[in-house]
Amino acid sequence: MRLRLLVLSAVAAAFLLPLAWTLLASFGVIPDDTTRPPSWTWPPTLQHFSEIGVAEPAFWQELGTSSLAALGAAALGIAVAFPAAFGLARSGIGASRTLTQAFLVLASLPPMAYVIPLSDLSRRAHLIDTFAGLTFAEAAVTAPLAVFVLYGAIAQLSPEWEEAALIDGAGLLRILRRVVLPLVAPSLAATFLVLFVLDWNMLLVPLVLTSGEIKTVPVALSDFFTFERELDWPTAASALVVSLAPLALLVAVFHRLLEGFALWGPATETSDE
Amino acid sequence: MRLTARQTLLLLAPLALLLGGWLVVPAAVGLAATLTTYSPLTTTVAFVGGSNYGGVIRDPQFGEAVRNVLLFTAVAVPLELGVGFVVAYLLRRPIWGRSWWRAVVLLPWLVSPIAVGVMWHYLLGGATGILNFALAWLGLPEAPSPIGDVRLALLVTIAIEVWRVGPFVAFLLLPGLLAVPRDRWELATLAGARWHERILRIAIPEIWPLLLTVGMLLTGLSLGAFDTILILTGGGPGTATLTPALYSYDRAFVTNDWPLGAASAWLIAAGVAAVGAVYIRLARRRA
Numbered sequence: 001m002r003l004r005l006l007v008l009s010a011v012a013a014a015f016l017l018p019l020a021w022t023l024l025a026s027f028g029v030i031p032d033d034t035t036r037p038p039s040w041t042w043p044p045t046l047q048h049f050s051e052i053g054v055a056e057p058a059f060w061q062e063l064g065t066s067s068l069a070a071l072g073a074a075a076l077g078i079a080v081a082f083p084a085a086f087g088l089a090r091s092g093i094g095a096s097r098t099l100t101q102a103f104l105v106l107a108s109l110p111p112m113a114y115v116i117p118l119s120d121l122s123r124r125a126h127l128i129d130t131f132a133g134l135t136f137a138e139a140a141v142t143a144p145l146a147v148f149v150l151y152g153a154i155a156q157l158s159p160e161w162e163e164a165a166l167i168d169g170a171g172l173l174r175i176l177r178r179v180v181l182p183l184v185a186p187s188l189a190a191t192f193l194v195l196f197v198l199d200w201n202m203l204l205v206p207l208v209l210t211s212g213e214i215k216t217v218p219v220a221l222s223d224f225f226t227f228e229r230e231l232d233w234p235t236a237a238s239a240l241v242v243s244l245a246p247l248a249l250l251v252a253v254f255h256r257l258l259e260g261f262a263l264w265g266p267a268t269e270t271s272d273e
Numbered sequence: 274m275r276l277t278a279r280q281t282l283l284l285l286a287p288l289a290l291l292l293g294g295w296l297v298v299p300a301a302v303g304l305a306a307t308l309t310t311y312s313p314l315t316t317t318v319a320f321v322g323g324s325n326y327g328g329v330i331r332d333p334q335f336g337e338a339v340r341n342v343l344l345f346t347a348v349a350v351p352l353e354l355g356v357g358f359v360v361a362y363l364l365r366r367p368i369w370g371r372s373w374w375r376a377v378v379l380l381p382w383l384v385s386p387i388a389v390g391v392m393w394h395y396l397l398g399g400a401t402g403i404l405n406f407a408l409a410w411l412g413l414p415e416a417p418s419p420i421g422d423v424r425l426a427l428l429v430t431i432a433i434e435v436w437r438v439g440p441f442v443a444f445l446l447l448p449g450l451l452a453v454p455r456d457r458w459e460l461a462t463l464a465g466a467r468w469h470e471r472i473l474r475i476a477i478p479e480i481w482p483l484l485l486t487v488g489m490l491l492t493g494l495s496l497g498a499f500d501t502i503l504i505l506t507g508g509g510p511g512t513a514t515l516t517p518a519l520y521s522y523d524r525a526f527v528t529n530d531w532p533l534g535a536a537s538a539w540l541i542a543a544g545v546a547a548v549g550a551v552y553i554r555l556a557r558r559r560a
């Protein structure tokens with residue numbers, strides 16, 4: 001037990017060290033290697049956070065765009081994936097499991113495989129640089145994963161609840177909303193969170209579907225580096241911290257919900273003590 | 274309950290519309306376009322058959338990119354699965370603050386791949402990075418960033434990818450390990466199984482379908498490696514970290530060689546589809 005805690009702490013420390021380094025730098029606490037032994041700049045300052053707005057005046061607006069697009073895309077993705085997963089799980093088609101696995105393969109397909117024609121068609125449909133175009137594209141990219149996960153959750157459910165509701169005269173949509181939805185609510189919530197993170201962090205899709213009118217945070221970050229307008233480290237670190245903060249906060253608040261995310265098999269723990 | 278065909282179609286319709294409009298139609302139109310000289314900038318389009326694909330395959334740069342991405346995938350995927358499995362296995366039995374551990378290990382994955390590139394750019398190079406800080410502690414002179422070294426660049430990008438994705442794999446594998454019935458472990462312990470026997474005979478067989486599924490996602494992710502490398506090296510030095518995805522992006526959006534970009538992107542899709550066919554076969558055999 002003690003050994004396990006020790007190993008775990010060591011692993012966690014190794015994985016978190018780069019993030020801690022970045023967090024310190026965002027407060028202006030950076031090492032000075034010219035002294036022996038190396039020393040640290042002190043005291044911490046909040047100044048670099050205000051410099052983000054100087055280096056990238058639209059940064060706060062981009063943060064808003066990223067949040068809204070990711071929120072919309074995750075909601076849309078769940079909204080179309082949930083009925084589809086229920087349809088697949090209860091269709092009685094023998095190949096529905098294989099079909100669902102095909103959705104996982106689709107979810108594994110790198111965006112590069114389809115963004116080139118997507119950007120061209122979006123331009124022709126006047127969806128380039130529109131919020132709707134971006135949101136729908138992000139939703140389409142992440143919906144296949146949601147179908148796979150929600151299919152797994154629904155296939156676990158015993159159909160007797162639905163059948164009881166059917167006998168009581170409930171229609172299909174009513175059963176979906178009143179019977180199935182509450183039963184898979186934990187999976188839905190966890191999947192929503194995962195999709196939100198994926199949509200928020202997406203680069204390639206917003207990169208080719210926008211050209212300046214609207215911009216997400218990852219695209220703004222990539223602009224800095226591809227156009228050689230290199231930031232100084234503390235300001236870059238502040239921008240990184242600010243762009244990670246909303247996700248970290250979400251996970252901190254909803255970490256219990258995330259435990260309902262199971263790619264395969266039940267998410268619930270078998271009783272352990 | 275058993276749905277009628279009409280009900281099933283009704284339930285699948287919204288998904289079909291979304292995927293049809295944003296994935297299937299663009300992909301189909303794009304596939305047809307790769308057989309022509311089509312580009313958004315040209316007005317005349319001629320049918321050229323498979324010559325765009327021939328052009329990509331004969332391009333030595335694309336060959337380099339394929340070699341790099343195969344090495345990247347072959348090293349990164351097993352390491353990510355390994356790191357993830359170890360962390361998940363450590364969290365299997367109740368431990369103080371387990372749900373906080375789960376959240377904490379998720380942190381590297383929350384950083385966007387592009388931000389990961391920005392962060393490691395500074396951590397590995399420059400006077401304020403981790404690398405030079407460690408060297409300074411040891412009294413050694415400052416070293417140039419390993420990202421700029423032809424021999425090290427690809428390995429460094431692999432290590433960074435494992436750092437980013439490994440903890441996420443732990444998050445995905447843990448529910449599978451927790452769902453293994455408790456008496457399996459107890460029986461094995463009673464039978465005197467050592468820790469490595471418990472892993473090989475119980476843990477891995479029990480979560481095999483989950484491991485396959487995570488392996489599929491990771492393989493797709495690696496074969497399309499793009500974001501982090503774009504920022505860290507842009508594919509360089511030379512072609513040391515060039516991947517097919519960077520190659521397609523560059524051809525389509527930077528050098529305006531649209532047909533080559535679109536054709537090479539389809540080759541990535543074909544590679545992932547081939548892996549996907551293997552995945553579906555293996556997963557079906559187990560089910």
